[in-house]
Amino acid sequence: MSSETRPANGDTRTFLGAIIRNPFELGAIAPSSKAVARLAASVVPVTHGAVVVELGAGGGVISDAIRERLPPGGRQLAVELNDDMVRHLRRSRPWLEVIADDAGDLEKLLGRAGVTRVDAVISSLPWTLFDEQRQKHILDGVSAALALGGRFSTVITLSAMPSRRFRRFRGLLNHTFATVGTMGPVWLNVPPALVFTASRSHSDPGE
Numbered sequence: 001m002s003s004e005t006r007p008a009n010g011d012t013r014t015f016l017g018a019i020i021r022n023p024f025e026l027g028a029i030a031p032s033s034k035a036v037a038r039l040a041a042s043v044v045p046v047t048h049g050a051v052v053v054e055l056g057a058g059g060g061v062i063s064d065a066i067r068e069r070l071p072p073g074g075r076q077l078a079v080e081l082n083d084d085m086v087r088h089l090r091r092s093r094p095w096l097e098v099i100a101d102d103a104g105d106l107e108k109l110l111g112r113a114g115v116t117r118v119d120a121v122i123s124s125l126p127w128t129l130f131d132e133q134r135q136k137h138i139l140d141g142v143s144a145a146l147a148l149g150g151r152f153s154t155v156i157t158l159s160a161m162p163s164r165r166f167r168r169f170r171g172l173l174n175h176t177f178a179t180v181g182t183m184g185p186v187w188l189n190v191p192p193a194l195v196f197t198a199s200r201s202h203s204d205p206g207e
């Protein structure tokens with residue numbers, strides 16, 4: 001693996017340890033590569049004061065890519081459920097606002113953090129471990145949190161794509177957002193992955 005595709009050592013150690021302890025919560029066999037992280041973070045606006053929320057920050061490789069792109073003056077929050085990952089993120093990335101909680105409670109969590117507008121949401125949540133109801137609940141929360149014109153991205157490994165749960169998730173993406181696109185695949189990721197992007201249009205109903 002080149003340094004382009006390899007995450008930092010401490011990140012990988014924490015990630016692999018957490019997989020061993022909680023194989024069904026992480027939904028991955030390795031952290032995302034830097035190339036995937038950069039693609040996922042490409043939805044981060046480069047405007048001053050932007051607010052970005054990451055769901056399932058894990059070892060922090062995508063958090064780093066978001067930070068690289070986000071101009072000073074913005075806010076970067078990360079929601080992470082796994083206690084080991086939360087400890088690791090807080091120790092290794094003191095600049096990150098880590099929320100140790102469930103991405104399914106996004107509205108409540110953002111309210112507590114005093115966030116009233118979100119410009120981008122970046123996820124690497126294990127969508128195919130969630131049933132359709134949970135997928136829909138989390139996507140609805142993302143859509144509700146995003147400002148008009150706000151963008152969403154999510155990492156999906158090619159190995160997850162043949163599953164029925166992925167097909168349901170794909171349908172929900174179309175249903176929830178005005179536009180949906182893909183970037184990649186990144187073949188050097190383990191396993192290879194795509195990034196799905198979606199956005200709320202300026203003419204979404206209900207505004």
Ligand SMILES: C[S@@+](CC[C@H](N)C(=O)[O-])C[C@H]1O[C@@H](n2cnc3c(N)ncnc32)[C@H](O)[C@@H]1O
Binds near residue numbers: 025059102103155
């Ligand atoms: C596939 S890993 C991705 C980790 C890292 N962002 C990366 O790309 O390498 C998924 C992460 O989502 C977290 N996670 C799973 N379910 C979650 C939930 N409901 N709320 C918040 N985080 C969750 C897991 O603990 C894990 O850290």
